[in-house]
Amino acid sequence: MDSLVRVVHYLNQFFGGIGGEEHANLPVETRGGAVGPGRALKQALGDQATIVATIVAGDNYFVEEEQASAQSAIQALKQYDADVVVAGPAFDAGRYGLACAQMCKLAQEQGVPAVTAMTDDNTGIITYGNDVVAIATGTTPTEMRSIMDRLAPVALKLGRGIELGPADEEGYLPRGVRKPIVRERVGAARAVDMIEARLTGQPFTSEVYVKQYDDVDPPAPISGLSGKTIALVTSGGMVPHGNPDRLGSARAEGFFRYDISGLDELTVGEWESVHGGFNTQWLNTKDPGYALPLRTVRQLESEGAIGNVYDVYFATTGNQTAVTSAQKMGREIAEELREQKVDAVLLVAT
Amino acid sequence: MMTALPIIPMAVGANRIIRGVRVEHVCGDPSLSETMDRALTRRIVETALGALQTAVDGPTLFEPAEPSEAREAVHAS
Numbered sequence A: 001m002d003s004l005v006r007v008v009h010y011l012n013q014f015f016g017g018i019g020g021e022e023h024a025n026l027p028v029e030t031r032g033g034a035v036g037p038g039r040a041l042k043q044a045l046g047d048q049a050t051i052v053a054t055i056v057a058g059d060n061y062f063v064e065e066e067q068a069s070a071q072s073a074i075q076a077l078k079q080y081d082a083d084v085v086v087a088g089p090a091f092d093a094g095r096y097g098l099a100c101a102q103m104c105k106l107a108q109e110q111g112v113p114a115v116t117a118m119t120d121d122n123t124g125i126i127t128y129g130n131d132v133v134a135i136a137t138g139t140t141p142t143e144m145r146s147i148m149d150r151l152a153p154v155a156l157k158l159g160r161g162i163e164l165g166p167a168d169e170e171g172y173l174p175r176g177v178r179k180p181i182v183r184e185r186v187g188a189a190r191a192v193d194m195i196e197a198r199l200t201g202q203p204f205t206s207e208v209y210v211k212q213y214d215d216v217d218p219p220a221p222i223s224g225l226s227g228k229t230i231a232l233v234t235s236g237g238m239v240p241h242g243n244p245d246r247l248g249s250a251r252a253e254g255f256f257r258y259d260i261s262g263l264d265e266l267t268v269g270e271w272e273s274v275h276g277g278f279n280t281q282w283l284n285t286k287d288p289g290y291a292l293p294l295r296t297v298r299q300l301e302s303e304g305a306i307g308n309v310y311d312v313y314f315a316t317t318g319n320q321t322a323v324t325s326a327q328k329m330g331r332e333i334a335e336e337l338r339e340q341k342v343d344a345v346l347l348v349a350t
Numbered sequence B: 001m002m003t004a005l006p007i008i009p010m011a012v013g014a015n016r017i018i019r020g021v022r023v024e025h026v027c028g029d030p031s032l033s034e035t036m037d038r039a040l041t042r043r044i045v046e047t048a049l050g051a052l053q054t055a056v057d058g059p060t061l062f063e064p065a066e067p068s069e070a071r072e073a074v075h076a077s
Helices: A038-048 A059-064 A066-079 A094-109 A123-128 A141-159 A187-199 A281-286 A294-302 A323-339 B007-012 B034-052
Strands: A005-012 A029-032 A049-057 A084-087 A114-118 A133-136 A229-234 A238-240 A256-259 A271-273 A308-315 A344-349 B016-019 B060-062
Touching: A005 A038, A005 A066, A005 A094, A005 A141, A029 A066, A038 A049, A038 A141, A049 A059, A049 A066, A049 A141, A059 A066, A059 A094, A066 A094, A084 A094, A084 A141, A094 A114, A094 A123, A094 A133, A114 A123, A114 A141, A133 A141, A229 A294, A238 A256, A238 A308, A271 A281, A294 A308, A294 B034, A344 B034, B016 B034, B034 B060
Parallel strands: A005 A049, A005 A084, A084 A114, A114 A133, A229 A308, A229 A344, B016 B060
Antiparallel strands: A029 A049, A238 A271, A256 A308
């Protein structure tokens, strides 16, 4: 007979029964047994597992005091000899979702498998989606029972050390992991089947998941640019000579800011492109301005056609950039520009 | 955004797209004389500024205007 799987459940201050937002700074507490929604989880797990402990922490505390909360959480995992961690469900709560995902990562780093549950666009998934196993949920706690019914089988498998199958079979969110398998028919035959299905309007399942891009509503036009602030952004890998921040020539995951206040143009020799996806000789020997037209923008500024140029420009390398990295960079840059009341952006994309 | 490959941002969903010259030199053309090259950069940037002031419904491509005096000066010798 299999021994009982030992489950540790992670909850925030609200689901842990402490209180609401006013307790968001609650430090990590550990209680024996199941608490709150843990009871629904216990039911779903049946006699296969036991919830040995529940870790409760405030949403702010867990994500802000990373070190301290990690220490307490790891201690609890060891003390209670956890086989698996279940975190949440967090529904659409961003800080809670982030905390749940972090909890799962922590557990995994300690060799304890973990699973969580939240909406598929929760901050927790956006930030750690590829690193954790997560069940997709809606936004209302009325689904609690059905979520626990979906969490339990995954938790049991993980707790028993059984490898999970593909995301769509086991019911968790895809993490972009691909494992080689052998199929019964060769790829050419399967591809022909898919084309036939597509042409005749029959359903088919693609074997390769292609990330969809989001639709962005165009912002309203600006009426008149004199007096307005324009920021410059480039994905041409344009950086100060020597690439002091070591911007990558491919697969960049972040961007850097470079001060251009008082600078009239980017000159050859002082600036360079580290982009690894095209021949950078024109940028590096003729004119860095081809990827960041500062000279022209300054002229327009001095003529009063625009108000002023933002103090820094933003640089990344647009070579094999992951869509999620690009989205993250775009969000961060936009946040700064909005805070600094910049009116518009000229982006040279290459 | 200025790009030498407008088909990509049109497909991805960027809204105000300005056609640039080539991937290696989006905002200008090193094969032109310096004067003509800088005039070209200016037209590209001005087109971008115009796009910022234009209402669009979705991905829209703006083409920099042809230069009105695009001919290189020809010297008889």
